[in-house]
Structure formats: structure tokens, C-alpha cells
Amino acid sequence: MRRLGVVTDMTLREMLRRRGVLILLLALPLAFYAVRRNDSGEAIRALFLGLSWAISAAALFSASAGRAVEPRLRLSGYRSHHLYLGRLAALLVLGTGIGLPLLALVALDPAQSKVRAGGVALAMLLCVTVAAPFGLLIAAIVPRELEGTLVLLVIVGIQMVVDPAGSAAKVMPFWSSREIATYAVDHTGSGYLDRGLVHGVAFTVGLAVLVAVLSTVRLRTRSHMRFAPGR
Template identity: 55%
Template sequence: MKILTVAEMTLRELARRRRALAFLLLLPLVFYVVRHEYVGQSVRSVFLGIGWAVSTAALFATAAARSVDPRLVLAGYRVYQVYVGRLLGLWVAGAALAVPFLVLIRFDAPGVRFDAVTLAMAFCVAIAAPFGMLIGILLPRELEGTLVLLTAVSMQMLLDPADTVAKVTPFWSSREIGTFAVDHTGTDHLTRGVVHGTVYTVGLVLLVGLVVVARQRRRRHLRYAAELEGVRT
């Protein structure tokens, strides 16, 4: 199946960047260790760290595929197959990055609602993959995209979750669900987090799909060189 083939290609491309992926895992780990004394802050920091790590991995994969996608289309792949396959591969990679931290929280923070922690982490991965792809499409250089992602995560950490601006940031859902998981609040936080995460995930998936289709239609896959004088074809 072509979608699975593209997903496998994406995973292989990310696997080549083992050192970069290792460094990506350091950020959420540092967040967790530094704020380890405060369970709520450490768990919420891990969510943001995972969101940044998966977004950056998606940025790398999108940048690496910039020259590959037109060839896949010429080879008979449909645009949606390339897009869905890459997104699927990034979700799988994101889940693999998140699992070690879920295990860490499970055994190191037994007082939290682990099901809610898992749900928040799932939304982080689900949102981060298309978010990183969108940045990778709009910004051609990896360094610029990485700085934009880092800025987005920094804003998420500094803004008051109750502010209106904070509610439109990508990973606000993880903070709301994290509050429900750590502070054992009522289901209001859980409901708001689930609604926000679902809307953001669906919206980003559709938005990136539209951008990919629009750009692919504008791209000229074949350019015919002008026939040289005296040369017969």
C-alpha cells in the first residue's frame, strides 16, 4: 500500500538522524528533571517538551522530503497518499518518542491520573506532527523553522493558561488535561482539553492537506528545454 510505503520512508529518514533525535529527547527530559520537585509543573513541562520534539522531527522530515515528493507524484503516487503516509509515519515516530516518558511518569509520579496523562500526551503527538509539517512547508530552512517552534513552546510556557491568547496556542489542551490529571480537578478541565485538542488536530490536518495540495498543483514537475538549433529530436 502506497500510504504505508511513504510512512516507512518517513521513519527511515528520521532513523538516519539518530543523534538529532537523541538531542530532541533531552529537552523534555531536562524539563522533567529540573521541575521534578513540583509534580504538576514537571508533567506539564514534559507535554510541551514532547510537543516541541515531535514538531521538530516533523519539520526535519518535511524539509528532507521537499525534493522527494515531486518524484513520488511522477511515479504514480497521489498527493493525498504522500501526505497521509508522511503524517502517519510522524505519528508513529511521535508515539515512540512519547512512550519512554509515559513509562517514567507512570512509575515516578504514581499519584497522577495516568489515563489522563496518556490522553494529553496523545494530543501532543497528534497536534505536533501536522504543526511541524506546516512550519516545514512555509519555512524552507530548518534553522528558521526550529526557532519558530521553540518560540511557540516558550510562549506556551510563559502565558497564563486562563488568558485568551493561551487558548489559541497549539498545546493548550495538554495543560488543561494535565491540570485534571495532576490536581484531580473536576471534569471541566478534561472536557475543555479534549475539545481543544480535537479541534486543533482536525483543523491542522485539514489545513496542511489543503496547503500541500495547493502547492503540488502549482509545481511544474516537467520542464522542457528549448530545442537547440541543429539538434534533431
């Protein structure tokens, strides 16, 4: 646990040191929300998508920045699960810190007085828990930051234009937030809430498992390497 905490603390310090990046991470979902504020449903959905994009991008750049120090940490006795779980925990803390003021904004905005605040809070939580491993997964598959950012942009762009009622939408990572947004804004039955919750939890677990597998393979000790005997 101590080593896991060290990696989490190290990752958080690294991200908090970049104040300009943190401001941009908060400004992105705010901009999405402000553009659509007069339409309650679209504003909430845009806010969720902006939050998802921000945390995914933070995870992508965090993983890319930490790749240089990971071999040294492994040589110091850190296991691969310490590294990816510590980074994931730091991203969840960061996402929660960004999501809370956004949730307060929705709760205090008179234009959203009829929105179910509990549904909004749950959707934001799922946005963060899905986006963090999703960004780490893109970083694991596409090591270079520019290519990874383009992949993220393509996926989020498809998420924005795909028909949410179609079958293709259900394989997109942030479909759960659209379902719960429908429940929160349109006051539909609990079916939307249940489907969104199941989808979000399934994607969170699935993405986290994929990140764990890819990180373990990448950081594994090479069996063909041997320490030279002392003279």
C-alpha cells in the first residue's frame, strides 16, 4: 500500500504542478456547457462529454510523461500494479476534484432547476471512472502523444455524432453518461439509469483490466536478461 500511495502522490504532484493544464481541464467542460446552456438537456450532455474528454486527455498525457521513470521505479522494487493502479488512483482524485465544482454549477444554475441532481452526480462519477482508464489505454496502445490525442479526438467526435439509440452507440465508452443524462433531464423511468449504470461499470472494469494486462506485459522483467556475476 505504501508504494501504491507513493506513485499516487507522485502522479498528483506532477499534474498539480501544471496549473495552466488544470485550468484548461476545467475550462473545457465549462465551455461545452456554456455553449449549450439554454438547452438544458444538451448542456448537461455536453458537460459530461467535456468532462470525459478532459480526464481522458489528462490520463493520456500523464501516462506518456510517466513512461520515462517507470523502468527506474521497477528497478527500485515497484511492481507493475503499483504503477498503473497508483496512476489510476491519482487520475480518479483529479477527476473528482474537477467534477465537484461542475456539479455545484449545475446544482446552482437556475436553468437546471428541474434536473435530477443525483443523476447528474452519478453520471459525472461514471465519466471520471471510465475516462481515466480509457486515456491510459490509449496511451498504452499509442505511445506517442500526438497520435494518441488524435485517436481520442476521433473517438470523442464519433461519440458526439452517433445516434444514441443505435446499436453502435452502445459500444462507445461514454454512452452511459447519455443514458443517465436522459434520466436526469427528461425525468424518464429508471430503465435509463439502470442501463447507464451497468454500461458505465462494465466499461470501467473492462478498460481497467485491459490497462492492467498491457501495463504488466510492457513492464514485465525480461527473462533473457541476467545480472553479471561480481568479480
